[in-house]
Amino acid sequence: AQKAGIALGETRLIKVNMRMETNVKDVYACGDCVESIHLITKRPVVCQLGTAAVRQAKVAGTNAAGGYAIFPGVLGAAVTRLFDTEIGTVGLTEFSAQRAGIETISVAFSGKTRAQYYPGALPIRVKLIAEKETEKLIGAQIIAGEGVAQRINALSFAILKGMTIRELAKAETCYAPPVAETWDPMVLAAQTLIRRLKRK
Ligand SMILES: Cc1cc2nc3c(=O)[nH]c(=O)nc-3n(C[C@H](O)[C@H](O)[C@H](O)COP(=O)(O)OP(=O)(O)OC[C@H]3O[C@@H](n4cnc5c(N)ncnc54)[C@H](O)[C@@H]3O)c2cc1C
Structure with missing residues (x-):
């Protein structure tokens, strides 16, 4: 080139x-x-x-070809699977945010991918990173036995639309014991972060 x-x-x-x-x-x-x-x-x-x-x-x-289109940029949404473990990321990590000079608040929440009592529910850990000043979500990383890709996609939409962690904490997610928890772990993660902020 x-x-x-x-x-x-x-x-x-x-x-x-x-x-x-x-x-x-x-x-x-x-x-x-x-x-x-x-x-x-x-x-x-x-x-x-x-x-x-x-x-x-x-x-x-x-x-x-003479038309007009733009590509605005990337959030870097990515997912992979290593044996029985799925790993996904979107937006900034805490490290990359700090390197970019963005002050952050963050939380790592551990839960289950389906109703706790349901056979086959697998562990999931969701990390959320938000900008401290605006409380807008700027990044997420998830590691779990299943269901990482669609949660990363949902959080990608949330970041793109400028959703705050308070809005995410109130988001409606679906529930049925064989496939989902009453509160999705990404919503529970946001609620945990808000509780921590209140305590400070
Ligand atoms: C192992 C692996 C797994 C991946 N998994 C994922 C994934 O799960 N999800 C995801 O989003 N991305 C994944 N990626 C990344 C993704 O494959 C690349 O980002 C994407 O293919 C880039 O597209 P490209 O057209 O720029 O390049 P390429 O797909 O690499 O295409 C470039 C083409 O140019 C040809 N070429 C090179 N030099 C010349 C030359 N001098 N003359 C003519 N032709 C030439 C090459 O042979 C090739 O066919 C993965 C990449 C790798 C290596």
Whole structure:
């Protein structure tokens, strides 16, 4: 890319604008070779995920074909499974928030993926990170025996819409013993954080 006169960003990946256009007019780039803008820090990040790649590709293709589309940035929602353990993340970790100069409040809550008494309920641990001043959710990490992906998706929507932990603590989630707890663990995590804030 550099040989072709295409500028790199501070992450040493190709720098593009929101239309996925490089510094060279009509040359577009997308996927693992470009740097993305983090939606919370507004800083360039390396986000080499298929989720970002396909969304960026659609935008680059639309613009290259004469249309208009933008890719606003990433929250870095990701999930994986190691043997019987699912691990997911979205937004900032406590460490990355602090590195970006954001003061945080956080909680790690342990519960069950279904009604406690129901056979097959598996352990789940939900960590929520919120901006201290606004109490807006800015990140979450979950580790559990099941059900991580859809909770990460729900928290991704919550972060994107600027939800506060107080709003999350009152969110309505579904319940049926074989599949869900009366209060989802992500809601219980938010309630735990609020209780702690009240005590201070
Ligand atoms: C093991 C693994 C697991 C992953 N799992 C996930 C996941 O679960 N979820 C997720 O969101 N992301 C996942 N990713 C990341 C995801 O695969 C990438 O972010 C995504 O494929 C990037 O798309 P891309 O088009 O930029 O690059 P690629 O998919 O790598 O495509 C680039 C293509 O260019 C070709 N190429 C390279 N050099 C040349 C050349 N000189 N001339 C012509 N062609 C060339 C390559 O052969 C390749 O086909 C995973 C990645 C790996 C490696």
